Amino acid sequence: MTNTTDSNAQAGVRKVARLYRMVMDKHVCPYGTKSKYLLEREGYTVEDHHLTTREETDAFKEKHGVKTTPQTFIGGERLGGYDALRAHFGRDKDDGGKSYTPVLAVFAVGLALAVSLAFFVYGTPLHIRTAEWFVAFSMAMLAMLKLQDVEQFSTMFVGYDLLGQRFVPYAYAYPFLEAAAAVLMAGRILPWISIPVALVIGTIGAVSVFYAVYVQKRDIKCACVGGSGDVPLGFISLSENLAMVGMAIWMLLRPTL
Structure with a gap:
């Protein structure tokens, strides 16, 4: 998929992604951690925003009309959670088939x-x-x-x-x-x-x-x-x-x- 972000990457423009994920005293969202790692692997500088309380997390969800976190934004566009991020980078995993x-x-x-x-x-x-x-x-x-x-x-x-x-x-x-x-x-x-x-x-x-x-x-x-x-x-x-x-x-x- 060709988009503005990909064109900027080819032109050598610094790639930046905003990530919002739960990082609390008793819970660190594993999908948020994996999202950050995936973005960095793809060459993005990650603006890592921690949602440190349940209230802060709920407010974020209500503001953006989403039901889950983490959420990733690239170029002003919300991509979604970890699965959506994998799909964006062409890393979809087919879980429907049998495997040896x-x-x-x-x-x-x-x-x-x-x-x-x-x-x-x-x-x-x-x-x-x-x-x-x-x-x-x-x-x-x-x-x-x-x-x-x-x-x-x-x-x-x-x-x-x-x-x-x-x-x-x-x-x-x-x-x-x-x-x-x-x-x-x-x-x-x-x-x-x-x-x-x-x-x-x-x-x-x-x-x-x-x-x-x-x-x-x-x-x-x-x-x-x-x-x-x-x-x-x-x-x-x-x-x-x-x-x-x-x-x-x-x-x-x-x-x-």
Whole structure:
């Protein structure tokens, strides 16, 4: 979008923005802080006006006919709040689509932890334990995300898990079983518990995902990062379960290293 401000910027004119945000003793508006940071990143000198009391804030809202703060003014024009500011600078974020980002972030951190630990213990990241720790750490973090809100997780889980649909308590138990298997597998402790648990829940999960995605052709969310996630049920969800099964089989075939 081309406007007077953009033209002035191209001509080397100093860019100035007026920002009104709540900065009180017991509350500093996070969106106001982020608005100031965004404006400065875009090269603006920010005239930072603090609204330090509730009365001052209410008076500002009434004067400008707005319901929220912060509010940004550029060139005498009111742009609006933080979201409007992002839109003005072409930084809109599409929150409507599903994304694999949450689960990929878990896998990336799990791998980094496994590589770091292997390097510390064995002096090299290229060790068989690296792969084992990667699976175990990833399982543990995914379980932790589920355990933040087991009720919400179970609601999503019974939407596609074949056993969960027939026996709802399994949906509540799943995060605890996954966490226990992950912790025990990381240290190769009590394999007579961790191996069958991982094998059973991983197999049921893989079959359930395959049936829902590739047989029923359903487009639904995966509960793999907890009930609040927006990860599509698909290949990555299937791979997660197959990795769990693979880990169980590997430890069964190689009980010691």
